[in-house]
Amino acid sequence: MILFSAWRQIRHRKKQTVASIASVTIGVGLSIMMASMQLGFENDFVERIIAVTPHVQITSERLRPRPELGRDRYELSRVERIRAFDKPMTINGAGFWRETLAGLPGVTDISASYTGQGLISFGNKDQAVVIRGVDPVQENRINGLGDKLRLGRMEHFATAPNGIILGSGIARRLAAKPGDTVTLIGETGNRELFRIIDLYQSGITAYDNRTLFILLKNAEAFFGASGPNEFNLKLEDPNSAERVAALTRSLTGLESRDWISENENIRGELNRRRMINLGIVGTIFVVSAFGITNIMLMSVMNKKRDIAIMQAFGVNRTALSAIYLMQGLILGLLGALGGMLSGAVLIYALSVLPVSFTATITRQGFPMVWAWQLFLIPAAVGIFCGLAASSVPAWRASRFKPAEVIRNG
Amino acid sequence: MVEFCKPAAGKKILELREVSKRLKSGDSWTTILDAVNLDFYQGDFCAIVGNSGSGKSTLLYLLGILDSPSDGKILLDGIDTGALDNRELAKLRNEKLGFVFQFHYILPEFTALENVMLPMMVAARLSKAQQRERAMMLLDQLGLAERRNYYPSQLSGGQLQRVAIARALANQPLIVLADEPTGNLDSANSKIVFDYFRKLNQETGQTFLVVTHTVGFVQDCDRIIEISDGKVIHDRRGPIASSESNLSPGGQPA
Numbered sequence: 072m073i074l075f076s077a078w079r080q081i082r083h084r085k086k087q088t089v090a091s092i093a094s095v096t097i098g099v100g101l102s103i104m105m106a107s108m109q110l111g112f113e114n115d116f117v118e119r120i121i122a123v124t125p126h127v128q129i130t131s132e133r134l135r136p137r138p139e140l141g142r143d144r145y146e147l148s149r150v151e152r153i154r155a156f157d158k159p160m161t162i163n164g165a166g167f168w169r170e171t172l173a174g175l176p177g178v179t180d181i182s183a184s185y186t187g188q189g190l191i192s193f194g195n196k197d198q199a200v201v202i203r204g205v206d207p208v209q210e211n212r213i214n215g216l217g218d219k220l221r222l223g224r225m226e227h228f229a230t231a232p233n234g235i236i237l238g239s240g241i242a243r244r245l246a247a248k249p250g251d252t253v254t255l256i257g258e259t260g261n262r263e264l265f266r267i268i269d270l271y272q273s274g275i276t277a278y279d280n281r282t283l284f285i286l287l288k289n290a291e292a293f294f295g296a297s298g299p300n301e302f303n304l305k306l307e308d309p310n311s312a313e314r315v316a317a318l319t320r321s322l323t324g325l326e327s328r329d330w331i332s333e334n335e336n337i338r339g340e341l342n343r344r345r346m347i348n349l350g351i352v353g354t355i356f357v358v359s360a361f362g363i364t365n366i367m368l369m370s371v372m373n374k375k376r377d378i379a380i381m382q383a384f385g386v387n388r389t390a391l392s393a394i395y396l397m398q399g400l401i402l403g404l405l406g407a408l409g410g411m412l413s414g415a416v417l418i419y420a421l422s423v424l425p426v427s428f429t430a431t432i433t434r435q436g437f438p439m440v441w442a443w444q445l446f447l448i449p450a451a452v453g454i455f456c457g458l459a460a461s462s463v464p465a466w467r468a469s470r471f472k473p474a475e476v477i478r479n480g
Numbered sequence: 481m482v483e484f485c486k487p488a489a490g491k492k493i494l495e496l497r498e499v500s501k502r503l504k505s506g507d508s509w510t511t512i513l514d515a516v517n518l519d520f521y522q523g524d525f526c527a528i529v530g531n532s533g534s535g536k537s538t539l540l541y542l543l544g545i546l547d548s549p550s551d552g553k554i555l556l557d558g559i560d561t562g563a564l565d566n567r568e569l570a571k572l573r574n575e576k577l578g579f580v581f582q583f584h585y586i587l588p589e590f591t592a593l594e595n596v597m598l599p600m601m602v603a604a605r606l607s608k609a610q611q612r613e614r615a616m617m618l619l620d621q622l623g624l625a626e627r628r629n630y631y632p633s634q635l636s637g638g639q640l641q642r643v644a645i646a647r648a649l650a651n652q653p654l655i656v657l658a659d660e661p662t663g664n665l666d667s668a669n670s671k672i673v674f675d676y677f678r679k680l681n682q683e684t685g686q687t688f689l690v691v692t693h694t695v696g697f698v699q700d701c702d703r704i705i706e707i708s709d710g711k712v713i714h715d716r717r718g719p720i721a722s723s724e725s726n727l728s729p730g731g732q733p734a
Binding site: 072075076079080082083376377379380381382383384385386387388389390472473474475477478 | 537538541544546547566567569570571573574575577578579581583585587588589590594598599601602603604647648650651659
């Protein structure tokens with residue numbers, strides 16, 4: 072009787088029903104779309120960060136100076152440090168550490184690299200750059216280097232004697248192209264010629280404008296280093312990076328950076344945006360709930376004689392409330408269904424819409440995410456919204472005194 | 481002088497003991513009914529008459545436990561209604577009482593048949609098919625079988641009032657309470673309603689308590705209760721002469 076009566080009432084007042092359902096649909100649809108976009112941007116950001124930086128990077132930088140055993144050792148220690156400064160720092164016992172780190176739980180891949188600063192010169196232009204000496208095969212496993220090459224000449228890079236891959240931003244600034252020969256200038260003034268094999272484009276402009284790749288052995292020779300100064304780890308679960316970094320720090324005594332901590336400020340910004348979106352969506356839901364309450368209260372007031380007659384033929388207060396709560400539930404359900412459908416349409420439309428971003432991150436179209444939680448959570452909120460909105464009308468309907476209503480018309 | 485009615489042969493089904501009703505108007509209280517004592521018996525066919533504002537409708541709402549008295553006791557089928565909560569009162573109304581008002585109050589979102597089925601749905605004693613069958617039977621008796629699937633907006637005033645009557649009778653109530661049931665009907669429809677009430681009263685022994693101004697209706701009732709200023713001034717069995725009542729020959733209050 073409750074469902075039957077509730078359904079007939081909402082079917083009877085078609086315009087108000089459509090308006091109520093539409094308000095929930097808009098709330099649910101927009102929240103799904105916004106959540107999908109927010110998550111899409113977050114995932115995209117994480118993917119891009121992870122794609123260019125290892126999950127954990129162990130550097131040759133020691134966390135603490137070596138223990139000084141006594142005063143008479145102090146001078147020696149200072150000398151050692153000066154020496155260490157003269158000679159590029161590398162990871163001592165790289166072979167041992169490589170094996171140890173690769174065996175840590177959750178580590179799926181490891182690569183060794185040498186990173187240093189330098190200048191690149193082409194024609195009459197110079198630019199400060201980050202020179203990364205990598206093993207192409209290992210680097211490709213860690214961050215998919217090969218996928219980000221414009222010409223896809225990964226194998227050529229691995230075999231060419233003095234090959235170099237330039238970040239696309241560097242190439243643009245220098246007006247250099249594959250096939251050109253550039254000069255790398257080291258900190259000590261040493262110069263070496265390299266031939267551009269390919270251009271690298273990660274999508275993160277700051278990275279593409281500063282980073283270039285040469286082979287690890289060439290980097291070691293260029294910097295005069297005796298081994299790598301970094302180990303790069305790929306983890307099974309990227310979100311465990313902070314934990315793994317803490318472990319490698321305590322294990323090796325070397326500075327270990329994880330992608331989460333390194334990008335804390337951007338994550339903070341993403342969280343702030345998430346809160347703003349939540350606020351917008353919350354406001355939409357509150358407005359739609361008020362709309363439904365208003366419509367239903369009007370209906371209750373218009374139907375008070377009908378409610379009184381229902382009481383006369385035996386419908387009790389609880390059942391009367393239930394009829395209106397059921398109406399709210401039905402409106403919420405239909406609105407949620409409509410919202411899920413419109414949310415799906417919006418997600419699809421935005422994911423195929425040709426849009427390009429030219430800020431820090433460049434890409435085509437919106438990075439939308441499809442996940443059932445994105446649909447179910449707003450839908451549940453929409454249903455709750457309908458139910459909550461109907462609670463006041465439901466209470467009001469149960470408070471009428473039938474004799475008074477019938478007496479006063 | 482108050483003339484009290486002799487008990488009928490049937491069982492006592494409704495009792496009012498020192499029932500008063502006061503309503504607040506502004507800062508003061510107005511007494512609508514004042515210490516009314518009445519007994520109703522199974523099979524009573526009773527008209528309640530009186531001037532406008534005499535308290536007859538209030539009396540009917542109290543009899544139908546749609547309202548509660550300020551003082552006194554109402555016993556319905558031996559049950560003290562003052563001791564019941566809202567849920568129990570609703571159940572009692574559903575099972576034992578049927579209401580017909582001057583305005584039909586047919587719910588617009590249901591068909592005629594569904595309107596009649598609603599009290600049965602609330603009671604949930606019969607299966608859906610049985611509810612449907614009984615509703616169709618009632619509508620058929622009231623000449624509305626053809627219009628059972630019509631919505632209220634498609635029916636005339638007289639037809640709607642007949643649907644309301646069918647709804648009031650849906651659960652075979654012990655007592656049918658009617659407040660000016662023919663007040664908005666023409667004489668032909670009024671006669672249909674009266675004849676149907678009378679027929680049911682005689683065949684099933686159902687009690688009819690009818691607030692009315694219609695002379696023809698009053699004159700054919702077995703019992704007439706006249707209310708004035710919140711008090712019962714006449715309560716007797718047998719027809720009332722129009723000169724005794726406050727009714728005009730046309731059926732409207734003088």
